[in-house]
Amino acid sequence: MSDRIQDRGPLIPRNRAAHPPAYDIDYKTSVPRSPRWSLLSLESGPSEETGPTFGHEILGEWDNNLIMNWTRGKAPAVGERILVHGRVLDENARPVPHTLVEIWQANAGGRYRHKKDTYFAPLDPNFGGCGRTITDENGYYEFLTIRPGAYPWPNRGNDWRPMHIHFSIFGHAFGQRLISQMYFEGDPLIYRCPIAATIKDRGQLDTLVAPLDMAKARPMDFLAYKFDIVLRGRRQTMFENKLEGM
Amino acid sequence: MVQKLDTLIETPSQTAGPYVHIGCMPTYAGNAGAYDLEIGESPIADGAQGEVIEITGEVIDGTGWALRDAMMESWQPDAAGKFPGQAGADPKVSGYCRFAADSETGKFTLRTVKPGAVQARSGAMQAPHISVWVVARGINIGLQTRIYFEDEDNSTDPLLNRIEQQNRVQTLIAKKTAEGKYTFNIVLQGDNETVFLDI
Ligand SMILES: [Fe+3]
Numbered sequence: 395m396s397d398r399i400q401d402r403g404p405l406i407p408r409n410r411a412a413h414p415p416a417y418d419i420d421y422k423t424s425v426p427r428s429p430r431w432s433l434l435s436l437e438s439g440p441s442e443e444t445g446p447t448f449g450h451e452i453l454g455e456w457d458n459n460l461i462m463n464w465t466r467g468k469a470p471a472v473g474e475r476i477l478v479h480g481r482v483l484d485e486n487a488r489p490v491p492h493t494l495v496e497i498w499q500a501n502a503g504g505r506y507r508h509k510k511d512t513y514f515a516p517l518d519p520n521f522g523g524c525g526r527t528i529t530d531e532n533g534y535y536e537f538l539t540i541r542p543g544a545y546p547w548p549n550r551g552n553d554w555r556p557m558h559i560h561f562s563i564f565g566h567a568f569g570q571r572l573i574s575q576m577y578f579e580g581d582p583l584i585y586r587c588p589i590a591a592t593i594k595d596r597g598q599l600d601t602l603v604a605p606l607d608m609a610k611a612r613p614m615d616f617l618a619y620k621f622d623i624v625l626r627g628r629r630q631t632m633f634e635n636k637l638e639g640m
Numbered sequence: 641m642v643q644k645l646d647t648l649i650e651t652p653s654q655t656a657g658p659y660v661h662i663g664c665m666p667t668y669a670g671n672a673g674a675y676d677l678e679i680g681e682s683p684i685a686d687g688a689q690g691e692v693i694e695i696t697g698e699v700i701d702g703t704g705w706a707l708r709d710a711m712m713e714s715w716q717p718d719a720a721g722k723f724p725g726q727a728g729a730d731p732k733v734s735g736y737c738r739f740a741a742d743s744e745t746g747k748f749t750l751r752t753v754k755p756g757a758v759q760a761r762s763g764a765m766q767a768p769h770i771s772v773w774v775v776a777r778g779i780n781i782g783l784q785t786r787i788y789f790e791d792e793d794n795s796t797d798p799l800l801n802r803i804e805q806q807n808r809v810q811t812l813i814a815k816k817t818a819e820g821k822y823t824f825n826i827v828l829q830g831d832n833e834t835v836f837l838d839i
Pocket residue numbers: 500555558560657
């Protein structure tokens with residue numbers, strides 16, 4: 395368990411309006427998979443305020459380089475080379491250091507390397523589609539990858555996923571666990587996508603759209619996109635007189 | 641106008657989608673070797689103290705169908721109620737596991753040690769439980785719940801006692817089927833819908 399001040403105190407209750415509702419008739423799979431009864435709300439305790447931690451010993455040399463990691467550096471993946479970078483912060487605007495960030499995505503043609511993906515776009519023999527890294531002491535992370543392709547999916551008659559990268563973030567507490575998706579600035583499919591549209595607040599949806607970041611792009615090599623992530627924070631006051639777990 | 645708060649809003653959740661395993665459980669996705677070491681393969685190592693148990697079940701949708709693509713994560717303390725990192729915690733217990741519904745049958749299995757009781761911030765003792773987080777295609781934000789055990793004293797647990805409809809408490813309690821074996825289904829919707837948590 396961490397001794398950082400920011401890792402003490404109860405988690406700030408989740409602002410559910412910041413998130414999509416469980417049930418959304420336009421995202422058809424959510425219809426039978428959404429609870430009907432209300433969630434049971436309680437103040438967090440040790441089960442939610444602690445969580446797994448991962449050190450650099452789990453990481454392989456190529457884990458945050460999706461262009462090269464599937465072949466362990468032997469041959470690069472096909473596609474437009476991009477750097478995806480940003481910071482993991484909490485609701486109190488503090489960096490979340492030393493936390494595991496995992497991503498997965500389709501290849502440049504919009505095909506996933508998954509035994510269940512049957513889309514006829516070809517697999518790239520040099521692209522696996524997953525990567526992971528651990529944020530530094532300032533909460534900063536970066537991945538080198540290729541721009542994923544848009545792909546069609548069975549929902550309404552002609553639904554397409556915009557270009558996106560799936561993100562999984564741990565934070566320092568099991569109650570901070572979050573999975574989301576990053577979209578790309580300028581993609582016209584974002585505002586036609588029923589999954590993006592499960593987020594009802596346009597400002598919140600826009601926080602998933604990463605801007606092109608020419609200051610981070612490397613000439614003659616890769617473009618860059620910046621994607622910051624905000625996890626739940628913990629309540630801290632000078633009057634918090636109960637110790638953790640007491 | 642008023643002053644601006646210097647707080648941020650949490651990044652909105654999006655569904656983990658059908659291919660969550662690519663990123664989280666590459667071997668399950670058919671991509672063994674994507675990482676040298678996958679995380680969460682087991683919450684315990686050989687020699688963990690306490691009773692080793694196996695919890696099996698299904699994640700069931702509102703039509704009664706077991707999901708084939710659900711992924712779960714569990715988090716728990718060791719047999720003495722200490723979480724990893726706490727002083728005196730069992731070094732053989734990582735407390736964290738990733739597991740998935742079988743892509744053919746929909747069945748999942750969690751093999752772990754039975755957790756000990758943990759004190760809540762209020763001072764009350766919580767009955768032994770495992771925290772579970774469920775994601776899948778069609779689940780827009782990960783669902784939190786807990787696994788309690790029918791052969792433990794759950795009568796004074798603060799969370800279970802907060803459930804007004806006491807007939808729903810049984811949705812959080814694993815049923816013992818044999819020595820060290822339990823079943824626990826997660827029902828997303830409909831009759832016997834699991835109590836999901838906002839903690
Ligand atoms: Fe996707």
